[in-house]
Amino acid sequence: MDRAEPLLREYLILSRGGQGGVTASRILATAAVLEGKYAQAIPQFGAERRGAIVRSYLRISDEPIKRHSRVKQPVGVSVFSARILELMDLNSIAPTAKRVLVNSSKPVHLGDREVFYVDATSIALELNLVIAGWPVVNTAMAAAMAKVFEIASLDSILEAMKNFFHGKLLEANLEAARRAWDRVRKA
Amino acid sequence: MVRRVVLIGNHAVAEAVKMARVQVVAAYPITPQTIIVERIAEMVERGELNAKYIRVESEHSALAAVYGAAMGGARAFTATSSHGLLYMYEMLWWAAYSKAPIVMAVVTRTIGPPWNIHSDHHDILSVRDSGWIIAMAENVQEAFDLTLQAFRIGEDKRVLQPVMVGLDAFVLSHTAEPLELPEQSDVDAWLPPREPLPFVMEPGKPFAVGNVGPNEFTMELRWCVWRAMERAKRVIKEVDEEYRKIAGRSYGGLVERYRLEDAKYVVVAWGAWCGDMKEAVDILRSEGYPIGLLRIRFARPFPREELIEAASGAKAMLVMDRAVSMGMEGIFSMEVKSVVGGRVPVKNVVAGLGGVDVSYDEFVEIFRKFIDEYESGKYIDWTLPEWYMPWRGGSR
Amino acid sequence: MNGKFWKYVPQNLELEAEEDLRNFLRYLLAHPTPGSAGATGTWRTLKPVIHVDKCVKCGMCWLYCPENVITWRPGEYPSIDYTYCKGCGVCSSVCPRGAIEMVVEGE
Numbered sequence: 001m002d003r004a005e006p007l008l009r010e011y012l013i014l015s016r017g018g019q020g021g022v023t024a025s026r027i028l029a030t031a032a033v034l035e036g037k038y039a040q041a042i043p044q045f046g047a048e049r050r051g052a053i054v055r056s057y058l059r060i061s062d063e064p065i066k067r068h069s070r071v072k073q074p075v076g077v078s079v080f081s082a083r084i085l086e087l088m089d090l091n092s093i094a095p096t097a098k099r100v101l102v103n104s105s106k107p108v109h110l111g112d113r114e115v116f117y118v119d120a121t122s123i124a125l126e127l128n129l130v131i132a133g134w135p136v137v138n139t140a141m142a143a144a145m146a147k148v149f150e151i152a153s154l155d156s157i158l159e160a161m162k163n164f165f166h167g168k169l170l171e172a173n174l175e176a177a178r179r180a181w182d183r184v185r186k187a
Numbered sequence: 188m189v190r191r192v193v194l195i196g197n198h199a200v201a202e203a204v205k206m207a208r209v210q211v212v213a214a215y216p217i218t219p220q221t222i223i224v225e226r227i228a229e230m231v232e233r234g235e236l237n238a239k240y241i242r243v244e245s246e247h248s249a250l251a252a253v254y255g256a257a258m259g260g261a262r263a264f265t266a267t268s269s270h271g272l273l274y275m276y277e278m279l280w281w282a283a284y285s286k287a288p289i290v291m292a293v294v295t296r297t298i299g300p301p302w303n304i305h306s307d308h309h310d311i312l313s314v315r316d317s318g319w320i321i322a323m324a325e326n327v328q329e330a331f332d333l334t335l336q337a338f339r340i341g342e343d344k345r346v347l348q349p350v351m352v353g354l355d356a357f358v359l360s361h362t363a364e365p366l367e368l369p370e371q372s373d374v375d376a377w378l379p380p381r382e383p384l385p386f387v388m389e390p391g392k393p394f395a396v397g398n399v400g401p402n403e404f405t406m407e408l409r410w411c412v413w414r415a416m417e418r419a420k421r422v423i424k425e426v427d428e429e430y431r432k433i434a435g436r437s438y439g440g441l442v443e444r445y446r447l448e449d450a451k452y453v454v455v456a457w458g459a460w461c462g463d464m465k466e467a468v469d470i471l472r473s474e475g476y477p478i479g480l481l482r483i484r485f486a487r488p489f490p491r492e493e494l495i496e497a498a499s500g501a502k503a504m505l506v507m508d509r510a511v512s513m514g515m516e517g518i519f520s521m522e523v524k525s526v527v528g529g530r531v532p533v534k535n536v537v538a539g540l541g542g543v544d545v546s547y548d549e550f551v552e553i554f555r556k557f558i559d560e561y562e563s564g565k566y567i568d569w570t571l572p573e574w575y576m577p578w579r580g581g582s583r
Numbered sequence: 584m585n586g587k588f589w590k591y592v593p594q595n596l597e598l599e600a601e602e603d604l605r606n607f608l609r610y611l612l613a614h615p616t617p618g619s620a621g622a623t624g625t626w627r628t629l630k631p632v633i634h635v636d637k638c639v640k641c642g643m644c645w646l647y648c649p650e651n652v653i654t655w656r657p658g659e660y661p662s663i664d665y666t667y668c669k670g671c672g673v674c675s676s677v678c679p680r681g682a683i684e685m686v687v688e689g690e
Contacts, residue, residue: 041362041364043361
């Protein structure tokens with residue numbers, strides 16, 4: 001199908017309820033808009049349950065985004081917990097995604113896809129970003145996504161985060177984003 | 188100076204309510220609307236919005252409370268969805284035929300059974316005869332803009348009717364998009380406080396609203412509202428044009444015309460899925476098909492003149508319905524046919540019920556089939572509505 | 584019709600009504616089944632582990648489990664179905680002997 005908007009890029013975020021996949025998507029959308037782009041951050045519609053696998057989506061475009069239908073052909077996938085890869089088959093849910101980012105302490109290989117990894121869980125633990133026993137990795141993953149998928153600069157990500165956090169929590173999250181930006185590596 | 192922000196549809200509506208300096212809010216939570224009134228409650232709590240927030244035990248009471256507030260002269264807002272809107276049904280009539288200029292956000296959601304929280308337009312279109320002005324947004328920006336415009340339209344002395352602002356469940360209510368917010372000072376100048384009513388409600392001077400009367404009183408009141416709706420068509424266009432002064436943007440009044448110039452094939456629809464339809468129109472235009480979209484912004488008052496104008500140069504029309512009247516056809520299809528009937532053949536496709544996703548590439552297929560059928564003379568078969576259900580497969 | 588677009592003109596009223604009734608029951612009625620939300624055990628971060636040396640077979644965990652994933656009969660040790668246990672920890676909280684430990688699930 002010929003795309004009406006060739007400059008439109010769509011992403012899939014796989015996270016667990018409570019990890020902050022939706023917030024990450026919104027931070028990225030805000031950062032892209034700060035840079036003059038257009039964006040949509042779309043949560044999984046319906047009930048979100050702590051621990052369950054949640055899909056959220058992100059659209060980034062150089063032109064206003066008209067469509068509101070679901071993302072079917074993501075060019076990139078961000079996986080907030082490596083264990084999700086054991087439970088879901090990327091070949092069936094995102095066959096078009098050539099580039100994948102995984103929250104993992106060690107390199108991950110996924111066929112002929114280009115894989116990047118960052119240990120966002122360790123970053124969250126280092127900075128005590130833990131809610132109800134859960135390391136909240138959204139800001140680290142948002143920064144890593146911004147770099148890997150070339151969505152926005154680190155400065156824009158940090159600026160966007162000021163809309164979501166305040167005070168000490170903001171400081172810790174800004175640091176998480178900086179560390180993730182520095183530490184993300186190609187597998 | 189406008190401010191560019193990224194908000195989900197529900198927060199954009201709450202922001203518009205704040206900028207409109209609403210004085211009374213009463214609401215009962217229901218998915219996917221709840222976030223609107225949650226955000227407003229936070230605004231009131233933080234002192235950003237100087238309003239009375241009334242907690243109630245049902246949607247029926249929510250509308251009764253804002254009805255009372257509006258009759259007392261306050262700027263009043265509520266929000267609901269689906270079953271909540273149906274539960275308000277009786278009070279909708281009281282508010283509209285008392286000419287109480289309330290604004291209500293309706294996050295459109297299908298009606299059970301089966302239990303389902305996703306979007307179609309059965310809720311908002313099933314109340315279309317209740318005397319409310321009924322509008323629907325295409326995107327988050329328009330959800331904000333329409334909410335502000337709704338106060339100006341409803342409170343205009345030439346209109347004085349309540350207004351519903353619809354936005355699709357989840358695809359707008361929970362999706363974050365960039366939007367531009369006007370300056371508060373510009374909004375204040377454009378939307379001044381409500382003018383006083385021609386009567387004063389105060390303790391010690393009792394009177395009744397809507398008391399028993401001769402039958403002719405009822406018919407006279409209906410006539411008043413009928414005339415107000417006809418005037419509202421002009422006021423809606425005027426307000427939309429004037430909105431450009433503070434926001435730099437307007438939409439075209441009761442409808443938005445997308446690539447309708449020289450269009451021989453006209454698609455008619457409303458709501459968030461029109462964005463995907465616009466992409467489909469772009470694709471078919473690039474292949475040389477003279478197709479355009481007439482996007483309905485207001486279902487009441489209905490854009491009669493705009494539809495006749497669009498039909499006059501067209502070969503055929505396609506109405507995409509996300510709500511259907513059982514035993515008849517799509518709701519907009521009935522209405523469009525009643526206006527343009529006899530001028531051009533009209534096809535009706537029912538799709539997207541219960542939140543079923545329909546994307547731009549599917550609209551390309553639906554629109555192409557419509558054009559092919561017209562060109563091969565098969566529009567004789569258009570008397571029956573067609574249901575788009577691609578998951579069923581097989582043939583029948 | 585190509586399987587995507589559907590129109591209906593009644594032909595055989597009895598046959599088609601039967602077809603509709605079958606479909607109607609399928610889409611309207613929901614029967615309880617194990618794991619209708621999928622293998623909810625994958626949602627777990629903490630896993631309840633029963634230490635049988637401390638367990639007094641009282642059945643409190645069985646009684647309180649909100650997901651009915653604990654099997655127990657009087658006089659027997661309880662057992663947990665980890666395919667569906669979400670790891671909420673209610674069993675661990677109500678155990679009068681502290682015999683149920685919540686341990687971190689391998690991530």
